Amino acid sequence: MASIEFHAEYVRKYNALPRRPKAPSGRVPNVWHFDLRYIPISPPSHMLFIFQKDSQLIASQTLPVTEKLDETGLAYFPETAEQAALEICLGLMHYFISGSGVGPNAPWSLTTDDLDLARAVQAQFKALGVKEERCQVNYVGNITGLVQYHFNDLYEGMKGMLDYSLVARAALTTPQSIAFSNMSRPDSNAWAFSVPPSFYRDEPEMKEVQKLADYVRDFANNEPTPVNQDASPDFQTRFSRTLEQVKAVVDTNTLDQVRKKADAGDPQQAIDAALRLKYGLQCNQDATLSRDYLIKAALDREALVHVRSMAHSMLVSWYIAGRGDDFRVRYLFAASYHADEAIRLVSENSPLCSASPAVLGFGSGAFANMTVDLKVPELLVHFKWIVKASEQRTMYMKLQDDAFKKKMMKKPNRYRCANLGCGIESDTGKMLSQCAGQCDRDKKPSYCSKTRPYIKPTRNITCLFHFTEKEDWKIHKPFCRPGAPCSVIDTTINPGGAANAQGSIRLPVHHANGSTTVISTSTLDPELLKQMRDVALQHEDGSFGKRTRIEILEI
Incomplete structure (x- = not known):
């Protein structure tokens, strides 16, 4: 993410821009509309869409805006308007400072179609030090259809650049603007625990031991193995041994120590920090920070592919667990991307796929439910590795099942x-x-x-x-x-x-x-x-x- 100095430089330039009621042409109001959309095209990212109604001028900006040109947008996944606001403010300032299409001019006013987002962006502009008269963001709900129409034109152009068949392109639907105002937060327990919370004992000591056991089980559940391979014969022995080893590490290394190493670029320490934060193991639970550390490990190109695959695999449940009926499509796409990457990283040089139990479970569960009747057909277009690994695993399971049934019949x-x-x-x-x-x-x-x-x-x-x-x-x-x-x-x-x-x-x-x-x-x-x-x-x-x-x- 961008630094404080980077923010200050943008604010200084933005505050210095000329600002007039009319656009530079003098014929239309200097009013600009914006919204945020999730783009599932790999690598996925969030896009700021900017639209001027009267001139029908459109623009887009991939978020986050950073000083590093090669930084990926995967780290930015806002769940609330407040989380989204900073990068949206930077994106808007970047657009108007660059003068794309209209010259370097500040907007007279800004609008968006989400009330929470309007309030959050306005508050963020003020917090950054933007001049008072340039912070105003108004809520409008009567141009959503028109905005979608023009974004569809932009997205059709993006689809045309893909190396897909016409049939595959036709399956890609145009993303809608993200609505934060009616979004519910997930049940943290559903993501944090491998079994429902009711299974846990009331004693504090038992809860800590259960958290430790879940840490170890989570680690094992996200290790990639060939799809025709099951748990090793000494799993229980290894589980108990690993439990003792992890306990020793947790008791001797604080979360602050682990985070310091992770922030310095150690991907294995990043996974350790993520799991501690996920379960609240001798620390406070923090789902957002846990995800941040998994992203660090997943995107570390210097890390072993096995470690990166595990981090991607662990991210899958972050997007799908505890969402209930309020399961937004961008969460499904994001989970699918990480599952696909988890498989690709350890499979692309082998005829046989490797995948973790967690990824295989996602492939046969949420992913299959959305593709079996072509409810979301573009999942099949974007995520080929999930399909391939699932098919290979199903074939192996069928062979094993046939042998098992013959054995039981005797x-x-x-x-x-x-x-x-x-x-x-x-x-x-x-x-x-x-x-x-x-x-x-x-x-x-x-x-x-x-x-x-x-x-x-x-x-x-x-x-x-x-x-x-x-x-x-x-x-x-x-x-x-x-x-x-x-x-x-x-x-x-x-x-x-x-x-x-x-x-x-x-x-x-x-x-x-x-x-x-x-x-x-x-x-x-x-x-x-x-x-x-x-x-x-x-x-x-x-x-x-x-x-x-x-x-x-x-x-």
Whole structure:
């Protein structure tokens, strides 16, 4: 972003410009309209559109305006009019100082079609030290259609410069001006936590340990791997070891120390700072600042592509989590761009794509929902890497699923929890425990009481156990003898899912609309998985249900 000295120089030049009621031609009022738009053409940016109604003169300025010509616009993503105002003021001053089309003259007055933006820009002009009479910004709402008409002409010209087919260009829709006045802020918890906040314990110490665990899980969930590769066999061991290592780092290095290194250009420290700020790990939560550090890492051309890919992957959830029904299209485009870049960086020199679980989840979730019926067809035009990686992953999952179903058909009891209504399934028998009674081996019920790690704040990280044998014993007891028939009531084989070389559990979630979500995990315990299912079903019309209504959700 521009420096204070840069701001002051613009203000000095702007205040010195001549200002008259009429434009230099003397025939039309010197009144100018402006708005802000998101341009999804790669690399995406925000554009300031400037329009003079009477002369129909148009101009545009990519934001932010900086002294560095090569600085990207990705860092600028205002969520409020106040966040947008500074760069808009600089953009307007830049246009009039440069004298593009009309000579160096200040406008007599400015207008915009968003009330919050009008107030914020006016206040920002005053804060910068612009002369009082040049700060006025009026709200007008009766020329939006005319402004859109002229911006469409500009955008058609931009589309014509792209190396796209005529069909692809036709799919690109003209961006609308951004409305800040009715924009709601997202639920920070939805972005900050990997599971709903209700799953967290009330004890402060437990919350800190859970934040630490989420930090580690988030890091792992955004590491790119080949799309035909699942979690490594020693995931739980590595998770516990990494948890201890991260705790040691957090305890010995303050956020200020980490931020200092990140600001000096260390991309790995930038990711560390971003995750701490995301979860409020020994600091106050700050979603905006967390994003700033992820952008630093993602755009660092000197960083390893693996690190940059992770940063792009982590940015995806910032744009989509917790948005609910107020999900603006620019957030979808921005999330898609970062997901696409996360894949491209680690895949462009290989026939097989690599992607993080988070990016693959986005590709099969929000992205697929907006493209399957061509709701937003231009996503398919801009983001080819998401499409390619998703197709390769789907093909791999189908092969794994076919093998998994054949395996379950031979011994359904061995790979499904016998407790009625539980629904937990496993890809390997070792993930479930079996009855130790006298029943025949091929009739023995299995249970999801196999150890799954649940973090407990003790000196050494330990695990809790959940036993479901007791719940099923009243059903199985009469059958727990040699020669007795099988007591398992439900042996349904659910569609979806895949074998995991490391061992995982999964839980089908059947929605009221007939769709099925299969939540597959190698990191969560069965009880937590069932709680997630219950929350998803309780919020069938809410954001959690919408977010999980995909074919496969890997955690």
